[in-house]
Amino acid sequence: MSKRIDVSDLNIYYGDFLAVEGVSMAIEPRSVTAFIGPSGCGKSTFLRSLNRMHEVIPGARVEGKVVMDGQDLYGSDIDPVDVRRTVGMVFQRPNPFPTMSIAENVLAGARLNSKRMRRSEADDLVESSLQGANLWNEVKDRLDRPGAGLSGGQQQRLCIARAIAVKPQVLLMDEPCSALDPISTLAIEDLIQQLKSDYTIVIVTHNMQQASRVSDMTAFFNIAGTGKPGKLIEMSDTASIFSNPSQKATEDYVSGRFG
Amino acid sequence: MTQLTSPQRPAVGLGTTRHLPSWAPYAALAVSAAFAGAVLALAGFSTAGWLVLTAVVFVVLLVAASRAVEGPRKATDRFVTSLVVGAFLLALIPLISVAWTVISNGAARFDVEFFTYSMRGIVGEGGGAAHAIAGTLIITGITTLISVPVGILTAVYLVEYGRGGVAQTITFLVDVMTGIPSIVAGLFAFALFTLILGPQARLGIMGSVALCVLMIPVVVRATEEILRLVPHELREASYALGVPKWRTIVKVVLRTSVAGIATGVTLAIARVIGETAPLLVTVGLTTAINYNPFEGRMATLPTFAWFSYAAPSLPVEASLDRAWTAALVLVILVMLFNLIARIVSRAFSPKTR
Ligand SMILES: Nc1ncnc2c1ncn2[C@@H]1O[C@H](COP(=O)(O)OP(=O)(O)OP(=O)(O)O)[C@@H](O)[C@H]1O
Ligand SMILES: [Mg+2]
Numbered sequence: 001m002s003k004r005i006d007v008s009d010l011n012i013y014y015g016d017f018l019a020v021e022g023v024s025m026a027i028e029p030r031s032v033t034a035f036i037g038p039s040g041c042g043k044s045t046f047l048r049s050l051n052r053m054h055e056v057i058p059g060a061r062v063e064g065k066v067v068m069d070g071q072d073l074y075g076s077d078i079d080p081v082d083v084r085r086t087v088g089m090v091f092q093r094p095n096p097f098p099t100m101s102i103a104e105n106v107l108a109g110a111r112l113n114s115k116r117m118r119r120s121e122a123d124d125l126v127e128s129s130l131q132g133a134n135l136w137n138e139v140k141d142r143l144d145r146p147g148a149g150l151s152g153g154q155q156q157r158l159c160i161a162r163a164i165a166v167k168p169q170v171l172l173m174d175e176p177c178s179a180l181d182p183i184s185t186l187a188i189e190d191l192i193q194q195l196k197s198d199y200t201i202v203i204v205t206h207n208m209q210q211a212s213r214v215s216d217m218t219a220f221f222n223i224a225g226t227g228k229p230g231k232l233i234e235m236s237d238t239a240s241i242f243s244n245p246s247q248k249a250t251e252d253y254v255s256g257r258f259g
Numbered sequence: 260m261t262q263l264t265s266p267q268r269p270a271v272g273l274g275t276t277r278h279l280p281s282w283a284p285y286a287a288l289a290v291s292a293a294f295a296g297a298v299l300a301l302a303g304f305s306t307a308g309w310l311v312l313t314a315v316v317f318v319v320l321l322v323a324a325s326r327a328v329e330g331p332r333k334a335t336d337r338f339v340t341s342l343v344v345g346a347f348l349l350a351l352i353p354l355i356s357v358a359w360t361v362i363s364n365g366a367a368r369f370d371v372e373f374f375t376y377s378m379r380g381i382v383g384e385g386g387g388a389a390h391a392i393a394g395t396l397i398i399t400g401i402t403t404l405i406s407v408p409v410g411i412l413t414a415v416y417l418v419e420y421g422r423g424g425v426a427q428t429i430t431f432l433v434d435v436m437t438g439i440p441s442i443v444a445g446l447f448a449f450a451l452f453t454l455i456l457g458p459q460a461r462l463g464i465m466g467s468v469a470l471c472v473l474m475i476p477v478v479v480r481a482t483e484e485i486l487r488l489v490p491h492e493l494r495e496a497s498y499a500l501g502v503p504k505w506r507t508i509v510k511v512v513l514r515t516s517v518a519g520i521a522t523g524v525t526l527a528i529a530r531v532i533g534e535t536a537p538l539l540v541t542v543g544l545t546t547a548i549n550y551n552p553f554e555g556r557m558a559t560l561p562t563f564a565w566f567s568y569a570a571p572s573l574p575v576e577a578s579l580d581r582a583w584t585a586a587l588v589l590v591i592l593v594m595l596f597n598l599i600a601r602i603v604s605r606a607f608s609p610k611t612r
Contacts, residue, residue: 084501146610148609
């Protein structure tokens, strides 16, 4: 249940501002792909264009193709809502729904869509999703407490549980650990390793060690200067990006000689 | 001779500052009250003068003492604290005064008869305001039923969908509506129904339409503010789960802001429930209970109170008592709505534990 994504010649705009230019890449199923690059080079923008979250921003639009299993996600007959059900997303800052309990947060994808579900079915989904997000043991006794009452790291794993509860094929994560302590970070990295067997995972990170620890493929984005569009510089398996990149810019960046 | 460092304070380190004892403000208050009393006893006593003089002497005394003992920063703090407390007490005066006047004057007729009888066929003492209470509840209820959906939907449009010219125009019109004098709203409803039914028409629904003109902008404004407070991240979290926009608005945005909306709606109800002028020109006044807002005049608490006071029947005392009790009931109604809004807010507001 994981899918391959082929991006070809993607230009991403905010109004008239071209934020990301000419990106082509292939994202393999059942693998972890990491995006690295300096701040403002368009990693988040590109990630959000993979599940059509980009167009939620007024004036934002995309040119080019994102093909998943032979279907262009930006085709005129495709409903963005369906795309987002297939391609889930975890945000940089944990954002559980403040009015919902832990269990309701996990079920949010189904509940918000008014899907009918038997009690036992719902309980099973809550348990399996929380197990999947490595959070079950910490919260199993307080599933009816508010989700916003958890610690930051727990909230982030709750958001992951919520994302995998809708059973997506692909999981996009935008700096999922940037607000977390090293222990929660490790928990989430372990989780990414486990999820990899079922999902296609794309993760944005500023942490080189993290990228080298968790990812199979790494893509380096860069930007020529403010106001210029971000571009994909190179993409390759993680080991070679970090040991012998083909581009000078990549080498400078991963060795910390950037800027 | 210039002194470079103050003698009490060591040049390095945190030092120890001296404090006024915690009873100092109370002592200062007592002293200034006594002083002001003594001065006014010589010059002719008046309560208002005494209070004002006490306040002035108190501030001067406390700030001077604080400056001498605690230094200028603390003295400024005490001065501003006094100003803030003073402003609070000042704001409290009309509130307490109104509450006291209404309760003490309205208590006389606050009895079962007042709530069960109308004024139909009543001459002299006795009678009640059942007809006015029913009228106020019906007219305000219909107003709320119309204004809340219209107001909330308008706010949703402005916050979630509105872009460019249309939204700006609506915002501008809502702003203009907020400033409409209530009598103009009444005349608008009167003119509207005159076109349809002729100038003799006096209906409960006319009053509701007039009040809607006053209530809708308040609801729109309050709801708009609250909806803008809902973090964009929550909407995105919902979209990312594959939830369509309209469901996101209903189940995440509105659900998260129910508490605030309830408060806003209550304030809007409180704004219109006491309106008198627009109801006088549209609904008129009557002495009997009329439950039908689509036929005939209706009594309402504000118009009832106004009429009983402005044109009392004999004996005048009984009429005035009824007016005061009507005012009291109105205040209690508003308080009840506030209470309900509080309960709703409590039940629906986001929690962390
Ligand atoms: N909502 C927006 N409207 C207009 N421009 C935006 C918006 N969000 C981002 N941008 C612009 O798009 C460019 C790419 O931003 P993006 O957030 O994708 O960078 P990023 O690589 O994720 O940076 P970071 O590592 O700091 O998160 C930046 O120049 C930014 O100013
Ligand atoms: Mg980013």
